[in-house]
Structure formats: structure tokens, C-alpha cells
Amino acid sequence: MPVRSGGEAREATWTVWMRSAIGGDQAAYRRLLEALTPVLRQAALRGFARAGAGTGDVEDVVQETLLAIHLKRHTWDTSQPLMPWVVTIARNKLIDQLRRRGRRTDLPVDDFAEILPAPAERDPTEASDIDRLLGGLGERQRDIVRSIAVEDRSISATAARLEMSEGAVRVALHRGLKALAALYRREP
Amino acid sequence: MRTEDLLGALVADGGVLPTPLGRGLLVALIGGTVATAALFAVAVGPRPDVVEAARTVRFLVKFVECAALAIAAFVLVARLVRPGADRGFGPAALIAVAALLAGAVVVELVVVPSTEWGRRLVGANWMHCLGLIPLLSIAPFAALMLAARHGATTSPHLTGAVVGLVSAGIGAFFYAANCTDDSPLFVATWYTLATALVAGIGAAVGGRVLRW
Incomplete structure (x- = not known):
């Protein structure tokens, strides 16, 4: 086994979970989605900050991205690592949401390996x-x-x-x- | 709704997997081709001298070019509908198809006297060509566009245009058996124009229906 950084090992685990999920393992699917959520949130926070948009609507991007990941999971090639696919979907949804808010859309999205999870969620009554x-x-x-x-x-x-x-x-x-x-x- | 709640619904829906993407595209390709073959047999048909024509290189090259276009473009569509997938050899294969056509044109220009060029380029059937290739493309176009919707392209216009290339390749493959103009000069002009038309429609349609 090659030596891996923490981020790479984490992503390799997620790839395995998604493979299990596609094989019908719902527990693995839940673990995966729960692990991805805070990372998607952090990526969205950064994207909004970079575009100069207020971060109040970040959770909307997270939810739309999760929905897209779910509905389009058959477009992931199971022989490939999961994260490039996730990052592409996340970037697409972030750009869509910023466009709806009239923001510029030529955004780079970071390599998720470096991203630390963001736990904060907005007030649920909102x-x-x-x-x-x-x-x-x-x-x-x-x-x-x-x-x-x-x-x-x-x-x-x-x-x-x-x-x-x-x-x-x-x-x-x-x-x-x-x-x-x-x-x-x-x-x- | 909290994100946590949404996850619950996604996991509950996770037991049923959608049709694999590759299979859907393949079914669309085959179904669309069969439908076009049927339409061709019923409404168009081969040229009367098709048996003699099949012994000439110019006639046969048309089929090679059309099939190569359809296959190369299909390989690219199969990549484009997967987020984050690299485009593989699809773009290179499309360039090879264009090079094949260009090579055939060069050979034709060398072997045919320049006084003949104009007549061969205009041919006898260019209006047929511009009408029948798009008509014979309709079935694969619709089937592949539907299958591509099941995917998730990040470039809807481009993917729609390439779906158009696949469909035009299939349509032109069958039309080629009807068409009595075999000169590469004719093919490079009118087949290409018809193909560009279908690809343009594909880009416009793709931009609307391939968003997700």
C-alpha cells in the first residue's frame, strides 16, 4: 500500500462506501452522505465567500448538491475514485446557485482533500x-x-x-x- | 427541512438503483439505429444500381466515414454524461474522422481533373442530402437525447451537439446507400452541411433539456 495523506485515505474510504451503497448497503450510504455533508458545506461556504455572496443560503446549496449526488449516483463510474465526481457536481450546483443570485460564476473549487468539515448548520426554523x-x-x-x-x-x-x-x-x-x-x- | 432530514429521505430512496447509464445509452443507440433502418427501408430505399456501386471505393468510403463519425461521437457522449470523467479518446477520434474525410478530398482532387471538380461537388442530390440526413437522424437523436438526460453533463450544449453528430452519422450512413453522389467533394460539402445542421439543433436542444 502506498502511504497516503489523511485526506486521501478519507476519500478512498468514501469511494468504498459509495460502492457498497450502489450494491444496496443503505448503512454505508448513510455513512457516506453524513460524511460528505459537512465537507460540502465548507466548500459551499468558501465558494460563497469568494464570490462575495452572503453565506445565509449556503445550506440550500448543500441540500441541492446532496439531492443531485443522490439522483445522479448512477453516473459515477464505480471503477474510478469518488471525489472528482462529487467535486464536479458540487461545483456545478454552486455555480447554479450563484448564478441565480446574480453572482460571477467563474469559480475554482478547492480540492476537497484539504477541506475540513464545517459543522455549523443554520437555524432550523429558518x-x-x-x-x-x-x-x-x-x-x-x-x-x-x-x-x-x-x-x-x-x-x-x-x-x-x-x-x-x-x-x-x-x-x-x-x-x-x-x-x-x-x-x-x-x-x- | 434540515439537511439531516433530507439525508433520511435520500437513504430511504437509496434501495432502488436507476438503470446504469451505459446501458441506457447503448439501448438508445441500437433502438435509434433500428428505427432509422426501418424508416429507410420503408420510405427511402437504396439506389437502383446499389450492387454495382458497392464495387467502387468511393461508394464504400461513405459508409466508413459515416460509421466512424457515429462511433467516435458516441464514445464522446458516453464520457460527457459523466461528471468529472475525462473525455478519453473521443475528441481525438472525431479529429481522425475529419482527417479521413479531408484525406479522401485530397485524393479526389489529385485523381480527378480540375474541370470536373465543380460538377462533382454540386452533384445531383444535394437537396435530398440536406433533407434526408436530418430526417433519418430523428430517431437516434430523440432516443440518445433522452438517454443523455438520464446522465449529468456539465456541458449541455456541447453534449447536445455531439448527440447530433452521432445521429447525423447514423442518418448519413443509411442515406449514403440511396445517394448517387459518391465523390468525396460532394460528401465533404453536403454531408458535412447536413451534419452541422443536426449538430446545431442538438446544441440548442441540449442546452434546454440536458440541465439537471
Whole structure:
């Protein structure tokens, strides 16, 4: 084994987790997303600072990026390291958000290996893009996304509560997430 | 919604994996080609002297060029739809296709007297060429654009244009069997113009539909 710096070892672990996640290991998927979130947040903070934008909306970029990572994870070539793919998606979403805010968009994004996680999250009572965009979903989809995300119910519990089959809840959840990503894109 | 909450929903949705990207593109390529073949058989058909023509180099080179264009451009599309992937040998392969065409033109200019150049360039079928190549491109264009939407390109216009190149390559491959103009001078002018038209439409469409 070649000697690796801390950042490289961390990224190699994430690559392994994503491979497991794509193989159906949901625990590995959760670990990966939880590990990526603070790093994405720090990268977004830096990007906003560099563009001279206020950092109040950083969590919106983090959420949109996570959504894109999730919905586009089949575009990652599992034989390649994970992070160049993640960095490209993060940069794209950062540029999209800055463009919506009318900021310059020729931003370099740092190599994530050097980035330390940023723990701070904004005040949870503050309205975010995603809450506003949830309003653009159909009632059933919104109900299902909320039930699983905010109210922390399982798919089976949600299915029981809404008197639907688990399969139908899965389909509605997936469609709801795709619809959310599309609504981000349509933001002015 | 807290980011933590969103993660819960993503993990819950993580059990179902979307179709692998490469497979979707391949299905689109094959499906689009079959549809174009069917349209060609029904609505266009080969030229009457196709058997004799198949013994001439000029006729056969058209198919080599069109197939090479479609394949090289397809390889590049398959890279462009993956964020952060390098472009591999796709760009070099496209340049090789252009060089092949340029080489054929040079040979034609050498072996054909200059008094013949104009007649061969204009040919007999340029209006057919400009109409039929885009028409025969429609099926692969639609199928590949849909498959590319499933990907995540960071350059929607470029990817759309290259989807146009693949489709025009397929359309031109079939049209070449109908077309009675075999001179590289004709191919380099009119086939290229038709291809550029489809690529231009691809860039415009890609810019709209390939955002994610």
C-alpha cells in the first residue's frame, strides 16, 4: 500500500462506501452522505465567500448538491475514485446557485482533500429553498417526502399511515425527490 | 427541512438503483439505429444500381466515414454524461474522422481533373442530402437525447451537439446507400452541411433539456 495523506485515505474510504451503497448497503450510504455533508458545506461556504455572496443560503446549496449526488449516483463510474465526481457536481450546483443570485460564476473549487468539515448548520426554523419548493409538489408526494424526511417515518410506517402499498410509497418518494430537483432547476 | 432530514429521505430512496447509464445509452443507440433502418427501408430505399456501386471505393468510403463519425461521437457522449470523467479518446477520434474525410478530398482532387471538380461537388442530390440526413437522424437523436438526460453533463450544449453528430452519422450512413453522389467533394460539402445542421439543433436542444 502506498502511504497516503489523511485526506486521501478519507476519500478512498468514501469511494468504498459509495460502492457498497450502489450494491444496496443503505448503512454505508448513510455513512457516506453524513460524511460528505459537512465537507460540502465548507466548500459551499468558501465558494460563497469568494464570490462575495452572503453565506445565509449556503445550506440550500448543500441540500441541492446532496439531492443531485443522490439522483445522479448512477453516473459515477464505480471503477474510478469518488471525489472528482462529487467535486464536479458540487461545483456545478454552486455555480447554479450563484448564478441565480446574480453572482460571477467563474469559480475554482478547492480540492476537497484539504477541506475540513464545517459543522455549523443554520437555524432550523429558518425557511429554506427546499421547504418552499416542497410546496410545488403534488399533495400526495409532499406528504410522503415529509413523512419520511421530516417526521422520520419508515417507508412501511408511511405506507400504513396513508393506506398505500410500500411499493407505491417508494415510487412516490422517488418521484418526489426528482420533482424537487427539477424545481430547483426552474428557480429564476 | 434540515439537511439531516433530507439525508433520511435520500437513504430511504437509496434501495432502488436507476438503470446504469451505459446501458441506457447503448439501448438508445441500437433502438435509434433500428428505427432509422426501418424508416429507410420503408420510405427511402437504396439506389437502383446499389450492387454495382458497392464495387467502387468511393461508394464504400461513405459508409466508413459515416460509421466512424457515429462511433467516435458516441464514445464522446458516453464520457460527457459523466461528471468529472475525462473525455478519453473521443475528441481525438472525431479529429481522425475529419482527417479521413479531408484525406479522401485530397485524393479526389489529385485523381480527378480540375474541370470536373465543380460538377462533382454540386452533384445531383444535394437537396435530398440536406433533407434526408436530418430526417433519418430523428430517431437516434430523440432516443440518445433522452438517454443523455438520464446522465449529468456539465456541458449541455456541447453534449447536445455531439448527440447530433452521432445521429447525423447514423442518418448519413443509411442515406449514403440511396445517394448517387459518391465523390468525396460532394460528401465533404453536403454531408458535412447536413451534419452541422443536426449538430446545431442538438446544441440548442441540449442546452434546454440536458440541465439537471
